[in-house]
Amino acid sequence: MAVHLHAPDPASLLPIAGVRIGFAEAGVRKANRKDVTVFLLDEGVAVAGVFTQNRFCAAPVQVCRESLARVAEGGEGIRALVVNTGNANAGTGADGLQRARDTAASLAALVGVAPGQVLPFSTGVIMEQLPVDRITAALPQALSAARADNWAVAAEAIMTTDTVPKAFSRSVQIGGATVSITGISKGAGMIRPNMATMLGFLATDARVAPGLLPALALELAEGSFNRVTIDGDTSTNDSFVVMASQKADHAEIATWDSEEGRVLKAALLDVARTLAQAIVRDGEGATKFITVRVEGGKTAAECRQVAYAIAHSPLVKTAFFASDPNLGRILAAVGYAGIADLDQTGIDLFLDDVHVAVQGGRNPAYREEEGQRVMKQDEITVRVVLGRGDAVDTVWTCDFSHEYVTINADYRS
Structure with a gap:
């Protein structure tokens, strides 16, 4: 019933150098559906995130905040993300927090990085225990499927009550180089993000000073996901992640006040806004x-x-x-x-x-x-x-x- 919204053509989604995506069927809540997604990031990819302002936030949100705070203090950079659908791991107390950490640690061991270099994300039913054993059992399958052009599959694998996968790309010229931007999002209900989207992942191969990313993530969220609502409910799991892989062939953007900075920011906002509006167009039962x-x-x-x-x-x-x-x-x-x-x-x-x-x-x-x-x-x-x-x-x-x-x-x- 989505309003003027269609599944993306996989060929229209631009791969982002330095980012590979894999998926698996773990049976988190239902069998025979893609419900675990991993993002594998090359060393040097800059990552920033914005999360729900709901004080009853989910365990993975707490773990992500801790890990990104360590990065901001000079710790090792983020090298992977793991996303599950079907279970929010919210309202699960200390046990849920440990399960989120265990999920991150399992992926970290498989890719050879520290647990704090993996960010976990969950979406789905609240107040149910996260089936870590099923997720970790599926991780090798997800890793073996990892490719740079899996954005369309990832958009499908993070869905809950969505009826249409949400993904969008665009490219811009910066300093004589072509820069690619691709993002995915999910959400159809429990939507009034007080910061960002339900789940959103936005990546670019642009070369951006890592210190610019946290403020950028906030500004992008304010101009897009913080301007949508379906039912006025703020989710426990809202998470929006921005990644810059530093692979494009142009000089590093050191300030948003430069011509290159303004061009890149406008393009990123365009993608973020399209993803945010797609959530509204796919609102649960929406006809308008x-x-x-x-x-x-x-x-x-x-x-x-x-x-x-x-x-x-x-x-x-x-x-x-x-x-x-x-x-x-x-x-x-x-x-x-x-x-x-x-x-x-x-x-x-x-x-x-x-x-x-x-x-x-x-x-x-x-x-x-x-x-x-x-x-x-x-x-x-x-x-x-x-x-x-x-x-x-x-x-x-x-x-x-x-x-x-x-x-x-x-x-x-």
Whole structure:
């Protein structure tokens, strides 16, 4: 039921020199499905990550944070990632933490690196023990399958309730050299990342000073995955990893203020944003892709606050599913967004090209059949003008259908 989203053509996905990907069927939760993925990184690949702000974070998130902190303090670099689907290893206490470490250690032993050089990731059901024995038994199979052109398979292997694998590539010219960027993501529900995506992996062969990557990961997340929501729930396992393999034939980018830095960052953001929007397009039960743009705020933060109030409203989302132009629900959401000094007489509301409300009241020229026309589309833009300043921000979301309830009611069965 994904909205204008199709499985990627494997041939369109660019291999990234210095990064190989393998996969295996471990039976983590279900038999006969790819559910373990490994990324093998050449020495010198720079890695940074951004993780969930949910205080009830999963065990692998805790291990990743510890390992990346050691790298930041001068420790040995990250050489591998191991990802499982079907089990989140969240809400599992000290035992779950040990299982995440054991998974990383098992892969580390097979590839000949220290356990702290392997980052573990999990996604799936919360409060169930991670079957480490099944995962470790499958690792040799994943290693034997490792290739640079396995991005499409990896996008499939990290899925949970997704209906479509999510992967995208692009290339840019930097310093006379062709630079490749490829990323994958997964997510369809429990989506309101307070930092990044559910799981996202973005790699480039660009030569980037390693110290630039942590801030870059944050900025990319802010401009993409932190602008999407499906249901307002922040996952326990959200993780977004950025990798730069340093293999491209151009001078190292030492600052984002250079022309080369700006070109690379814009291209990375384009890929990250495409992956983030793909998650919304594949939202559980989604039939419509909705852009919520709020203009005229005092700050971008308050624009985002209003946009999320609209995007999270079950009444707004169900109205979109029914193609019902009950658009007073949008104004109500603007009003309860929490902007204390908001003047309702300064607010205008647009639905695509239709001017619905003027200065806080129904536009005399608005006709409901015009609203109905837009509501029947499968891609819709809601534009709210607050009349308070010049700031703008945008959030992407989807509607709520009967299928969303069905999927989440039956998720464990």
